[in-house]
Every structure is written in C-alpha cells, then in structure tokens.
Amino acid sequence: AQKITQTQPGMFVQEKEAVTLDCTYDTSDPSYGLFWYKQPSSGEMIFLIYQGSYDQQNATEGRYSLNFQKARKSANLVISASQLGDSAMYFCAMREASYGNNRLAFGKGNQVVVIP
Amino acid sequence: GAVVSQHPSWVICKSGTSVKIECRSLDFQATTMFWYRQFPKQSLMLMATSNEGSKATYEQGVEKDKFLINHASLTLSTLTVTSAHPEDSSFYICSARSQGDYEQYFGPGTRLTVT
Numbered sequence: 001a002q003k004i005t006q007t008q009p010g011m012f013v014q015e016k017e018a019v020t021l022d023c024t025y026d027t028s029d030p031s032y033g034l035f036w037y038k039q040p041s042s043g044e045m046i047f048l049i050y051q052g053s054y055d056q057q058n059a060t061e062g063r064y065s066l067n068f069q070k071a072r073k074s075a076n077l078v079i080s081a082s083q084l085g086d087s088a089m090y091f092c093a094m095r096e097a098s099y100g101n102n103r104l105a106f107g108k109g110n111q112v113v114v115i116p
Numbered sequence: 117g118a119v120v121s122q123h124p125s126w127v128i129c130k131s132g133t134s135v136k137i138e139c140r141s142l143d144f145q146a147t148t149m150f151w152y153r154q155f156p157k158q159s160l161m162l163m164a165t166s167n168e169g170s171k172a173t174y175e176q177g178v179e180k181d182k183f184l185i186n187h188a189s190l191t192l193s194t195l196t197v198t199s200a201h202p203e204d205s206s207f208y209i210c211s212a213r214s215q216g217d218y219e220q221y222f223g224p225g226t227r228l229t230v231t
Contacts (some may be wrong), residue, residue: 109158
C-alpha cells in the first residue's frame with residue numbers, strides 16, 4: 001500500500017501568490033515524522049520542513065508552513081508569497097519508527113511552476 | 117548544516133562496464149547511508165540501506181549482485197553498478213544520517229548514462 005499520496009497534477013502559480021501542496025499518508029505507527037523536500041531541475045534534494053507526529057503545533061520555516069491534520073492523516077505544505085525560484089518538484093516523505101533505520105517513504109511529487 | 121557530497125556528479129560509461137559512485141559525509145559521522153534511484157519525472161526509489169561496517173540491506177526487487185554497496189567507514193559509502201546496461205541510466209542520490217538523528221542529509225546526486 002502506498003504510504004504517501006500526492007495526487008495533484010502540475011501546478012502553475014502566480015508570483016507572490018500562496019500555494020498549497022497536498023500530502024496524505026498512511027501509517028499505523030504512533031511515532032512518525034513527515035518531511036517536505038524541494039527538488040529543482042539541478043536534482044539536489046533541499047529539505048524544507050519537518051513535522052513530528054507528537055508535535056502539537058504546525059511546523060513553520062520562513063515562507064513554508066505545514067498544515068498538519070493528524071486525524072485526517074494529511075500534511076499539506078503551504079508556500080506563501082511564491083517566488084520564481086520556487087519552481088521545482090516538491091516531495092512529501094514519511095519516516096516511521098517501525099520502518100527500520102529511519103528510512104523514508106516518498107510520494108510521487110508535485111510539480112510547481114511559478115509564473116511572473 | 118550537515119554536508120554530503122557525491123562523486124562524480126555525472127558519468128557516461130559503455131554498456132558492460134562497471135562504474136563506482138562515492139558518497140561522503142563531510143562534517144559528520146554517517147552511521148547509516150541510503151542509496152536512491154530516480155528516473156525522470158518520478159519519485160525517489162530507495163535501493164538499499166547501509167550501516168557502517170555491515171552488509172547493506174537491499175529493498176525488494178533490487179539486485180544486490182548488480183548494485184554493490186560498501187560502507188566501510190563512517191564518512192564514505194560507495195555504490196558500484198556492475199555490468200551496466202542502458203536501462204541502468206538514471207539519477208542516483210545518496211543520503212546519510214548520524215546515530216540518533218532522524219533527519220537524512222542528501223547528496224547532490226550522480227547522473228549515470230550508459231551507452
């Protein structure tokens with residue numbers, strides 16, 4: 001079964017607008033963590049934000065915030081005030097305590113293109 | 117922050133030859149390293165996990181005799197693609213983490229093209 005689901009098609013976003021990228025996950029492990037990574041065309045994986053399953057508050061890192069809805073098993077990424085440099089693939093990933101060695105399961109990704 | 121390097125960044129090799137990719141943690145001790153493969157427009161697929169000094173654990177469907185992984189030190193892991201074929205052409209990314217740290221730090225990736 002797929003652990004991480006990202007189903008949105010490619011998105012075009014107007015510069016300076018906010019964009020929300022959807023991510024739902026599937027786990028029965030009470031201890032887990034959720035990550036968002038950005039992958040520009042260069043290929044490097046850039047860590048954006050992390051949310052632990054026991055964290056009470058939604059994570060925020062600058063223009064990135066994570067809308068964590070535990071009961072719905074969703075961890076949507078919100079990028080505020082989009083910039084041209086935000087054009088990239090975005091991957092949601094999950095770490096489960098029971099999934100040995102803290103391995104990550106990745107979703108299929110969301111393509112975002114920011115237009116001026 | 118923690119830095120992971122990969123070498124080479126890109127490589128072209130002929131079918132039937134072997135190619136080695138290095139992954140180094142530059143400023144921390146990587147007790148665990150991970151190797152991923154990524155095809156164009158697709159997600160990262162975990163190939164194997166290696167703990168320093170131990171044999172790598174391969175994911176289902178990954179040929180251990182074709183993708184040789186060595187993690188001989190706390191700062192270096194290597195992936196050797198043996199008898200490469202054009203279908204092995206892909207983007208290979210490594211990541212590393214230290215003991216007690218849940219976060220993985222990713223290398224910049226290696227683009228392999230087999231002709």
